[in-house]
Amino acid sequence: MTAIKDVLIIGAGPIGIACALECKKKGLDYIVIEKGTLTNSLYNYPLNMTFFSTSEKLEIDDIPFISNNPKPTRNEALEYYRRVATSNNLYINLYERINSIKKVGNHFEITSDKKKYRSENVIISTGFYDIPKTLNVPGESLPKVMHYYKEAHPFITQKVIVVGASNSAVDAALEIWRKGGDVTMVVRGPEIGERVKYWVKPDIENRIKEGSIKAFFNSKIIEITETEATIKTQKGNQTIQNDFVVALTGYKPDFHFLKELGIHFSEDGNHIPEYNSKTMETNIQGLYLAGVICGGMETHKWFIENSRVHAPLIIENILSSKK
The missing domain is CATH 3.50.50.60 (FAD/NAD(P)-binding domain)
Incomplete structure (x- = not known):
């Protein structure tokens, strides 16, 4: 039977990578599962896009992001996050899609289109760029x-x-x-x-x-x-x-996937998922949200620069629950 991991992270965007880095620093057994390429949403941005944020605000884990101009381009961001992931030898499985997640006792059973996993905790960091309005x-x-x-x-x-x-x-x-x-x-x-x-x-x-x-x-x-x-x-x-x-009328998170997991949502039309802002844990114990997905339909609320803090909040809570 597959060994139970400490953390399974869904999504290898900047915040998913940040969560993986935090797991590695704290000695947790983790894996990142990504349905597309590394930083798949950024990859699908327009070729000539320039970020609104400056490069230092896009940095994760205090790893310097050097760009030619104060506001980096899409290609510079792709290169930065690639180097962060590869130079730190992060465990990331690309082109693997999660099909189901079930809570069984004190752990989750996760099935992808390639294999099955078991994990005590799951972090969902899938963004909102896959489903257009x-x-x-x-x-x-x-x-x-x-x-x-x-x-x-x-x-x-x-x-x-x-x-x-x-x-x-x-x-x-x-x-x-x-x-x-x-x-x-x-x-x-x-x-x-x-x-x-x-x-x-x-x-x-x-x-x-x-x-x-x-x-x-x-x-x-x-x-x-x-x-x-x-x-x-x-x-x-x-x-x-x-x-x-x-x-180009905007995009939205995969609410159907989140609701199937049993996550609660606000009833005000913004579909904001329920989570503890101090730990990022949802109403389901051991299931966390990280990054822009936390904003529901308010997709302007969370960005890379202000959701980088989610990774240490989550890992700190996971570690405290192990004591």
């Missing part, structure tokens, strides 16, 4: 509609609608426009989002003001066809020619 409109399943943006090259000379007004939507709109795309933004609210990076916000507002990028505010897409898209605006419905729709 959909538009729920006719035509959303067409190949021309995408919920992730990688780079501008495919959109050269194309008529592109970018849905949303967050950092990701603004970055995509500006980059596609600069590479020769004909960009129209569709924004549910009255203006560009308040949380847009301060050095980018004037750029997008000026491009809209001068007409280089068209924008429909207080609007939403209501139908998409192969060649057009219909937008509901305050002045009535407008149908425009369209080649691609890049719907």
